[in-house]
Amino acid sequence: MKAEILAVGTELLMGQIVNTNAQYLSSRLPQVDVGVYYHSVVGDNPERLKESLELALGRCDVVITTGGLGPTQDDLTKETISQVCGRKLVLHTESLEAMKGFFGKLGREMTQNNAKQAYMPENSIILKNNNGTAPGCIIEQGEKIIIMLPGPPSEMKPMFEDFVYPYFEKRSSYTIESRYLRVFGIGESALETKILDLIDRQTNPTIATYAKEGEVTIRVSARTAKGQDPQVLLQPVVEEIGRRIGNCLYSQENLTLDQVAARLLLENNITLAAAESCTGGLISQMLTDIPGISAVFMGGAVTYSNDAKEEYLGVRHETLLKYGAVSRQTAGEMAEGVRSRLKTDMGVSVTGIAGPGGGTAEKPVGLVYIGLSSEKGTFTKELRLFGNRSRIRTVTALNVFDMIRRHVSGIELDASLEG
């Protein structure tokens, strides 16, 4: 089945928010043989919403809308779609009661405008909202399926998983399964050159590359009948790509570099501490986004000032004087210091200039030193990164995670580029 995801909300067209819902749904639907062919976004305008809906119904079998189900006056999705489908809105008592319960649990009073959310298109399948107030629904209109989901991702995602995914799973006879191979330390065009013959003769599976900050992802997608194992098609291609790329390939399962590093630490029971200067807590924050990491990640220090580097990490005063805070030597002592202070197996460190200010001719913005200390010794690496503050911080963190990965896996450190 061909699907379009139609997001409704002027806040999207004004650039207030990013359409993460479209991404989420797009990553899930192929698994139940629903291919996403279009994303579209319209504002809270009934005329344009009507036109977009009709266009979508003309070119796709399934239209999934997100947003515009809320209590406020500009929430018009349900009203507009019901009109297009020639259906009345009728009170769904169960939803109204659930809504009252939701407000009760938060200890807030339900304002009158909320009741509107309980009026649903007649003869539709009502989707309960366990994480907010507005229910969703599925309308089966002749050959077409229209599904309305709420806008907030924290409500949309569980509603999709609980009701919409199973709804399609029951109907599907094919499945599209993708493997995502993630590569760090080699650029997109150089990478494509290595696998161009594979891409050229692709039919099933298909192969595509995608580059983002400091890394490249290769997607390998196979379509198979339900019940058959897609890995039979996928695995040989994945292995061939792996042979061509070598140890710059860090995940065959679409894990991020921080997840791969975390998994290696957990599997080998290696405890870690992090000392961060210009990344300012980014490494700790990314690691602690991973549930269960507290078994090996003992903590970290964000040491912006020289004082803090001395006080918290025991970096020597002479080192800071002689080589400066942004130096290979300081990075090394920071990694050693945080490791010894927190009594961990491994310490990592970052010191550098993320910009926009603070650069000099000798030490320009983008100059970063990273360090790793373990029982095997202390290792440091110089990075010279381009881009803005955010890019420099992100690519630095990736380099640290790659350093951990290479160290734990026994791969030489110097093969990686710097992104």
Next chain:
Amino acid sequence: MKAEILAVGTELLMGQIVNTNAQYLSSRLPQVDVGVYYHSVVGDNPERLKESLELALGRCDVVITTGGLGPTQDDLTKETISQVCGRKLVLHTESLEAMKGFFGKLGREMTQNNAKQAYMPENSIILKNNNGTAPGCIIEQGEKIIIMLPGPPSEMKPMFEDFVYPYFEKRSSYTIESRYLRVFGIGESALETKILDLIDRQTNPTIATYAKEGEVTIRVSARTAKGQDPQVLLQPVVEEIGRRIGNCLYSQENLTLDQVAARLLLENNITLAAAESCTGGLISQMLTDIPGISAVFMGGAVTYSNDAKEEYLGVRHETLLKYGAVSRQTAGEMAEGVRSRLKTDMGVSVTGIAGPGGGTAEKPVGLVYIGLSSEKGTFTKELRLFGNRSRIRTVTALNVFDMIRRHVSGIELDASLEG
């Protein structure tokens, strides 16, 4: 002028990446009187790209594409659009030279497939790419304007700012200016009730609300002739809304809560240190995303283990034994400890259970204590948050920034809800 942003890339339809480009362009274009009416996304498929382009040209004056200009085989935007517009692709020598220079600077060799990026539609305005390889271009086709920009945001944004924004600025006679009022500590439906009469009688400026994790944004937009001051229309509405909402309104300039907290610290020259448990560096990371913050933010500690809380922060062993790590008492001692260890004016702390594991009947997932220590004393607050790990961490960080804001501004702490 009416515009559509047409993103090209199967990676978007597969849910590999989020369409942040559409957001960025949407937030900038209204300022040069280009109203964004539609976003759309198609895959790397020449047929559907052609249809989508024709649709966009039918309903809008300006079509801006992002993506599909790169060196690989599935990059087909330029080829497809040139065909629709009846234009040949011709070698643009200057772009080819720039590309060679770009690779030279990175110390990499240019692979052959890159040259394709230097073939541009004849009689178009070439947009130089200072941050990557693929140039963009502007085609003026009768009454219509088609603009092609590269996909990577780090290339797209500077190209837009350097060439596209000025291009429209010269042509525009009106401007749409928006003010974004940001509110923390009051829900969307309760907030709308307070300002419903203002929304009801809106014409110019228009007013709309948007809710996201723990906070609400109110957008007030005015359209004025170029050269006239839009604030004449905006300011009275902003002030009236401010009177209704009181001190839950934390920014009239679309600043985020971390930016507001950072600005208050910088303006008042108050130094800060942060001790984080369940937020794991998120507060430090958000603060250090702000250039110049190193003048007041002295660093922080991520103390996951009890040992680290004692060792790094001087939390008393008895406190941890008697009340537990997740307690008001521990939060208070953590804030005091990090403040005294880093010799700052203010210390903030977080200790809590972000989930998914670690919750008990007595201390469930979502129970978080935050603390603030200053010369005025030590303050703590209990939060009971819902949602997943990521939401709990984010809303906790927002509460800490709100605590800083309220403390520095002399607003009572308890008025805020917990999100």
